[in-house]
Amino acid sequence: MPSPSHHTQDLRIDSLHGRLFVRIWSPDRLSPSFDEAPIVLFHDSLGCVELWREFPARLAAVTGKSVVAYDRLGFGRSDAHPGELSVGFVGDEAERDFPALKDALGIREFIAFGHSVGGGMAVHCAARHREHCQALITESAQAFVEDLTLQGIREAKHGFQQDGQLQRLAKYHGDKARWVLDAWTETWLSPAFTDWNLEAEVQRLDCPLLAIHGDQDEFGSALHPQRIAQLTDGPSRVLMLGDCGHVPHREKADVVLQAVVEHLG
Template sequence: MKGRIIEVKGKNLYTEHDNLFEDRPTIVFLHDSLGSVQLYRDFPARLSETAQCNILAYDRLGYGKSFPMLTHERPVHYMELEADLLNDLLTEMDLDKVILFGHSDGGTIALITAAKYPERVKAVICEAGHIFVEEVTLKGVCEAWEAYKTTNLAERLQKYHGDKVDTLFKAWTETWTRDDYRSWNIEHLLKHITVPLLFIQGEADEYGTLDQVEKTVSQVSGYAEKYIIPGIGHTPHKEAPELILKKAAEFIGKFF
């Protein structure tokens, strides 16, 4: 995929876009709290080929090759702002038939975008997303912060994020563990999701329980199915890529 920087309302975002399949949807990949386009590795290209769809992957502001965040301090509703910026990016690129594939934070942003911009989003694949804060999530965040301070995690992440690592890591850990973030919840938006939804989660996810899945699929207004994988943790597309490719392509094939 060819990479380029696109300016969206004064913010520069790094994108990789392949438009190989005429009259087919575009799968938009949304990475997690420490992720990037590079960290998705070859998964987008493989799903593109399997599902015969176009693809767009981008680094959120402050991540990967996109421009840095000005500060690590985020508002409680930062993922709604991310959904708005994604809609602006899709407008800039003139993409209006998209399937969102989001992992973790990216999964949450996919759900919010589908709720707010139903005219553009045609389906959602949410992998290990969150709709409210759980103790297991906070435990995982705290353990990651400890690893950041005591191991070479920061050095490993610099390969993908350069000198933005410290800011983005604090943005994630400090936001999620703030007192005012405990009440964050997007369940009120779920009824506005009318497009088909596939929710994928590892049964051994260290950042969320199956309540996230059950409460999501039971509250959206459109078709919804869940895919729970025994023995798999927070990143099914890395831990069980063949299973996810097959399931995602089958789901897409039902509607497109």
């Protein structure tokens, strides 16, 4: 893979309930351009822009496309969330903050790439804005509430009770760290969330889909990418990665980058 050559720009945009932190990686350009559809990244339940690390720069380099990532409200350098997450928070992203991002940056066509719960958000955004979504990549996305997912969350919740663990999260989320952790664990473990799934949204998709998943993912089995790929009306491909856990873009970065390049043609 080529080494990253890019320009980055940080900015803040207004959303309904607060300001969002956004970073744009522009390959071999002095400023971002959305003449071609950018790749929009949707982070996971504990994630933020900084936790994508070097992946967006490498993604911009190998695809030749601008890459946009943002901290959801309550995460990273975005403003605090005004309350608790609703049961419909995954779908809410397609109705609230993502449209604000599109409008503020002047994005018309886009490519959605989501990791973990961000994969579910990418599905919603691709379905809700289907006339503008050119392609969709999900990575370690959950399509429904699986026992394995809940087991992994319970174990992670227990792990965060150990000394220093919450402080590690605070490095990226500041004084919002406790809210970030609770928003993940308490929402997913709530009985009200038991029946959540992506079925209706996936059935509305018609753009090319790549569903990436690690065979050692502690937060979801191979049923998730299979379910997503089987239900979509558009062309789809499942990429199962051997000896890989929940973060393929970190554990198998070269393979993921090459797969995205091939997916986008």
